[in-house]
Amino acid sequence: MQLTTQIKPDALCVTVEDERIDAAIAVQFKDAFRKLLVGHKGRVVVDLEKVAFLDSSGLGALVAVMKMLPSGQKLELAGLQDAVQKVLKLTRMDSIFVLHSDAKTAFGSEQSAA
Amino acid sequence: MSPQTLIDCAFPGTFAHVSDHLKKLQVELERNAVEPEPKDDILIVLAELLNNIVEHGYCASGKGNIHLTVHAHKRADKNAVYIRTVDQGPPVPADALIGASLPSLTKDSQDMPEGGFGWFMIHTLADSINYERIDDENRFTFCVGF
Numbered sequence: 534m535q536l537t538t539q540i541k542p543d544a545l546c547v548t549v550e551d552e553r554i555d556a557a558i559a560v561q562f563k564d565a566f567r568k569l570l571v572g573h574k575g576r577v578v579v580d581l582e583k584v585a586f587l588d589s590s591g592l593g594a595l596v597a598v599m600k601m602l603p604s605g606q607k608l609e610l611a612g613l614q615d616a617v618q619k620v621l622k623l624t625r626m627d628s629i630f631v632l633h634s635d636a637k638t639a640f641g642s643e644q645s646a647a
Numbered sequence: 648m649s650p651q652t653l654i655d656c657a658f659p660g661t662f663a664h665v666s667d668h669l670k671k672l673q674v675e676l677e678r679n680a681v682e683p684e685p686k687d688d689i690l691i692v693l694a695e696l697l698n699n700i701v702e703h704g705y706c707a708s709g710k711g712n713i714h715l716t717v718h719a720h721k722r723a724d725k726n727a728v729y730i731r732t733v734d735q736g737p738p739v740p741a742d743a744l745i746g747a748s749l750p751s752l753t754k755d756s757q758d759m760p761e762g763g764f765g766w767f768m769i770h771t772l773a774d775s776i777n778y779e780r781i782d783d784e785n786r787f788t789f790c791v792g793f
Contacts, residue, residue: 556698557666586669588694589768590662593761600757607756616687623771624749624764629756 534558536565544576545569546636549584554591562591566598577602580636582612587620599630611636650729653679653717660705660713660734665697672717679719681728685793688772689728695765696732696787699743704736704785711735731788738780 535550547569554562570577579595581587587595599608611633613621621627633639653675658664669690676686697713705711714733720726747766753759769776776789 553666553670555666555669555694556662556701586673586690586694588691588698589762589764590698592764596759596761600759602756604755604757615683616691619687620691620768623768625752626764629752629759 534561534565536569538569541640544578544640545573546578546580546640548580548582548636552583553586553588554581554584554594555586555588556590559590559594562594563597567601570598570601574603576609578609578611578633578636578639580611581614581617582635584617585614587617589620589624592620592624592626595630596626607631609633609639611639650718650720651679653719653728655716657712657714659709660701660711660736661709662698662701662707665694665701665713668715669694669697675717676728681719681726681793685728685791689730689791692769692773692776692789692791693730693732695769699765700732700734700736700785704734704739725792727790727792729788729790731786734785735783736785739778739785744778 537548537550539546539548551558579598595608595610602608607630609631612635613632618627621630654668654672656668658668672693673686673690676689681689697715700713701707711734716731718729720729743766747770749767750760750763773789773791776787779786
């Protein structure tokens with residue numbers, strides 16, 4: 534599993550380099566974020582542009598990452614492919630994250646931090 | 648046209664093996680011109696079903712095999728993919744089979760559910776899923792048109 538992190542002013546943009554976030558890597562995924570988010574205050578945008586597939590364990594891992602943020606702060610997801618969007622919509626979890634069409638939009642001036 | 652076998656194999660019941668076989672199936676479905684939407688549905692339902700076998704049937708022990716068979720039937724009037732899984736785990740509890748509801752979403756993100764979506768996704772995306780318990784084996788079959 535591979536994550537690429539860009540540090541922006543007051544924000545982290547984390548690109549998931551894998552094609553799948555599934556049960557096989559969910560634990561690794563959570564551990565990697567736990568290390569990454571130590572001491573970070575500010576927005577966290579996860580770029581999912583390369584992720585073609587998310588299963589319920591992968592979804593659970595994204596929820597777990599959100600819980601690592603300060604209480605009340607939402608995790609932001611960008612660049613959702615169709616199959617990923619479908620899983621979020623089906624489980625109604627699309628409402629608990631902030632969704633952006635792509636990472637560029639997430640850091641555009643029209644978007645405010647959640 | 649006779650049915651075409653996309654996958655017919657047995658593999659150890661681990662999350663990593665499930666992931667690898669779903670990747671192979673994705674390639675086969677694309678090669679057989681299954682449209683993106685039914686393709687995603689098949690892969691999502693199978694992911695949940697197979698991970699459920701690994702986690703609950705084999706208690707994530709890595710012991711036990713899963714036999715997966717996927718056939719594509721192309722006919723003049725209808726194309727369909729037929730999927731069958733066989734495992735030797737304990738019988739699947741009835742409450743999972745009858746139907747499942749979504750875990751409730753709370754306002755406080757700290758209480759958000761991290762699991763419990765699997766059976767709901769299976770029942771929502773697979774029109775009908777058949778379960779049989781035969782000779783100490785669990786057999787799931789379902790079919791998706793394309």
